[in-house]
Amino acid sequence: MSQSVVEGARTVKMLSGMARPAMALLLLGAFQVHQVHSYVAAVVEFSPDGITGPLVPSLIFSNNLRRYEEFVVDARKTYAADIIVFPEYGLTTTYTSNNRSLALEFAQIVPDKNDNIIPCTAYNDTFEYEAVRRLSCMARDNGIYLVANLIEKVDKPGAGVLLHNTNVAFDSAGTVVSRYRKFNLFGEFALNLTDISDISVFDALGARFGMITCFDLMFQQPAVELVKTYGVTDIIFPTAWIHELPFLTGPQAQAAFAYGNQVNVLASGYNEPEAGHTGSGIYLGKTAGDLFATIEQNVTSKLVVAEVPTQISQKLKTQIVNRNNIERNGINPFAQKPVENYMLITEDNLQDYTAVPVPKNMLKGTIQACDNMLCCNLTFEILNKDVFNFHYQLLAFDGIRTHLVGRYETEMQVCALVACADDTKLSCSNPFTASSYSELTEFGHIKIEAEFKSTLLWPNTVDADTMLPLSRSAYDFQVDNTTNLAVLERSEPITNVHTFAIYSHDYIK
Ligand SMILES: *[C@@H]1O[C@H](CO)[C@@H](O)[C@H](O)[C@H]1NC(C)=O
Ligand SMILES: *[C@@H]1O[C@H](CO)[C@@H](O)[C@H](O)[C@H]1NC(C)=O
Ligand SMILES: *[C@@H]1O[C@H](CO)[C@@H](O)[C@H](O)[C@H]1NC(C)=O
Numbered sequence: 112m113s114q115s116v117v118e119g120a121r122t123v124k125m126l127s128g129m130a131r132p133a134m135a136l137l138l139l140g141a142f143q144v145h146q147v148h149s150y151v152a153a154v155v156e157f158s159p160d161g162i163t164g165p166l167v168p169s170l171i172f173s174n175n176l177r178r179y180e181e182f183v184v185d186a187r188k189t190y191a192a193d194i195i196v197f198p199e200y201g202l203t204t205t206y207t208s209n210n211r212s213l214a215l216e217f218a219q220i221v222p223d224k225n226d227n228i229i230p231c232t233a234y235n236d237t238f239e240y241e242a243v244r245r246l247s248c249m250a251r252d253n254g255i256y257l258v259a260n261l262i263e264k265v266d267k268p269g270a271g272v273l274l275h276n277t278n279v280a281f282d283s284a285g286t287v288v289s290r291y292r293k294f295n296l297f298g299e300f301a302l303n304l305t306d307i308s309d310i311s312v313f314d315a316l317g318a319r320f321g322m323i324t325c326f327d328l329m330f331q332q333p334a335v336e337l338v339k340t341y342g343v344t345d346i347i348f349p350t351a352w353i354h355e356l357p358f359l360t361g362p363q364a365q366a367a368f369a370y371g372n373q374v375n376v377l378a379s380g381y382n383e384p385e386a387g388h389t390g391s392g393i394y395l396g397k398t399a400g401d402l403f404a405t406i407e408q409n410v411t412s413k414l415v416v417a418e419v420p421t422q423i424s425q426k427l428k429t430q431i432v433n434r435n436n437i438e439r440n441g442i443n444p445f446a447q448k449p450v451e452n453y454m455l456i457t458e459d460n461l462q463d464y465t466a467v468p469v470p471k472n473m474l475k476g477t478i479q480a481c482d483n484m485l486c487c488n489l490t491f492e493i494l495n496k497d498v499f500n501f502h503y504q505l506l507a508f509d510g511i512r513t514h515l516v517g518r519y520e521t522e523m524q525v526c527a528l529v530a531c532a533d534d535t536k537l538s539c540s541n542p543f544t545a546s547s548y549s550e551l552t553e554f555g556h557i558k559i560e561a562e563f564k565s566t567l568l569w570p571n572t573v574d575a576d577t578m579l580p581l582s583r584s585a586y587d588f589q590v591d592n593t594t595n596l597a598v599l600e601r602s603e604p605i606t607n608v609h610t611f612a613i614y615s616h617d618y619i620k
């Protein structure tokens with residue numbers, strides 16, 4: 112397994128490392144002295160030991176913890192990171208999610224933040240404290256905020272042993288500052304749910320952080336509540352996502368949440384491409400909308416590092432995140448080609464969608480697709496067209512979607528322009544390689560508009576070439592909060608459009 116760094120992020124870090132002291136001085140006059148203007152975040156795309164067996168808990172813990180420590184040291188020493196985030200199941204493998212006896216063998220006791228405990232120094236030699244203690248020591252020894260996900264064990268009188276999918280956050284002294292028990296389990300039949308959704312918020316580094324995990328991203332509780340009710344500005348998101356086209360490949364969903372809810376998202380992905388798990392990134396949804404993301408088709412563990420402006424530091428953003436500089440140096444993180452041989456991408460079932468093909472004989476115009484109460488308008492202009500391979504369709508959906516063989520049902524609404532493999536609507540969920548995007552087809556203008564039931568909407572995009580979402584500055588996205596009219600618009604020429612959509616899931620109420 113290789114261990115490397117997203118090259119773009121390396122450049123960004125170097126730029127900001129140089130820019131920062133000067134800017135800090137400059138800003139002292141304008142702002143109050145105590146305010147932090149940005150912090151450096153590191154997220155780890157991580158392929159744990161144990162995926163290929165054997166599943167001996169003590170061995171897997173010690174190997175993965177040792178590898179975590181290497182990333183912590185690198186993030187801190189090389190990139191001066193202030194916070195590092197590790198993925199869901201990164202210490203235990205996903206095998207623990209559906210095997211309770213295995214999960215029990217890995218389970219750890221996680222202190223409550225109100226206990227104000229530093230597990231590193233409150234030493235307890237038993238195995239069920241080992242991972243938490245080691246993580247606390249990593250945070251403390253390196254002076255860095257650290258978030259990791261593990262299986263938590265709770266002895267609840269009368270209920271027996273409960274097991275949770277838990278994120279634990281340590282401050283730079285190793286103190287447990289927050290704990291979050293995943294509320295929206297995706298299967299994970301070995302684990303237990305909390306009765307009400309856990310709210311995990313902590314203030315640090317000039318931001319207000321809140322934690323959610325993987326499938327939580329799709330639901331109001333607690334993800335949206337953290338933002339709307341608790342004022343969270345930065346979401347910490349350990350995940351073991353499974354890619355799904357056309358709307359939910361990993362970074363696509365991460366960016367959509369960040370831009371739809373106007374928060375920064377620090378997403379750390381479990382890496383097992385064959386099972387559809389990969390995708391990590393840092394998304395600046397609170398400010399400029401830049402993104403630093405990676406999707407890995409081969410087994411990989413690596414760091415993504417970026418400077419994250421906090422709210423008051425708007426002025427810094429162009430200094431810190433300058434895409435032109437990255438490209439001039441020849442290191443463009445957005446320039447990888449899809450291969451897909453080693454990576455699973457599952458397909459959404461679009462049976463109940465309404466689909467209207469973009470007419471093959473039109474270079475500009477407006478078309479409409481309606482489904483139940485939702486009518487989506489697409490206005491388009493095409494500059495160049497691959498006439499032999501053009502199967503763009505406008506999709507509309509207003510209804511109930513299920514996940515995991517009917518286990519979860521949610522109300523949703525979608526308007527989408529998608530590059531499909533042929534003229535049937537089911538082909539709109541086919542892999543990138545089968546689809547008709549083609550570099551030859553260039554749109555000069557794309558506008559999608561509709562009146563939705565909710566104003567909680569995701570601008571949902573993915574580029575077929577990079578398999579990554581467009582950055583927020585690549586389009587306009589407006590939602591009128593009195594009429595619920597949403598408009599997603601790109602007015603500059605663009606190729607490789609795979610998905611360009613407005614997406615609302617469980618956000619109807
Ligand atoms: C569950 O894990 C145990 C080890 O604790 C193992 O012996 C067993 O084979 C696993 N069960 C399945 C179905 O994989
Ligand atoms: C360590 O934890 C175990 C299990 O919770 C407990 O029985 C034991 O007393 C603890 N040891 C110390 C030194 O605190
Ligand atoms: C916890 O989950 C296990 C496995 O699904 C289940 O058997 C047990 O009843 C649950 N405990 C509670 C209190 O819900």
Ligand SMILES: *[C@@H]1O[C@H](CO)[C@@H](O)[C@H](O)[C@H]1NC(C)=O
Pocket residue numbers: 408409450453
């Ligand atoms: C993935 O691994 C295969 C087989 O080792 C190799 O041929 C291919 O170039 C790798 N792809 C990437 C994107 O690194």
Ligand SMILES: *[C@@H]1O[C@H](CO)[C@@H](O)[C@H](O)[C@H]1NC(C)=O
Pocket residue numbers: 479487488560561562596
């Ligand atoms: C969509 O187009 C139809 C027909 O041109 C028009 O009546 C309607 O107002 C448009 N809706 C939106 C939301 O733009």
Ligand SMILES: *[C@@H]1O[C@H](CO)[C@@H](O)[C@H](O)[C@H]1NC(C)=O
Pocket residue numbers: 592593
């Ligand atoms: C609606 O949008 C306006 C202007 O952006 C804003 O001032 C107002 O607070 C919003 N209202 C609600 C209910 O979000």
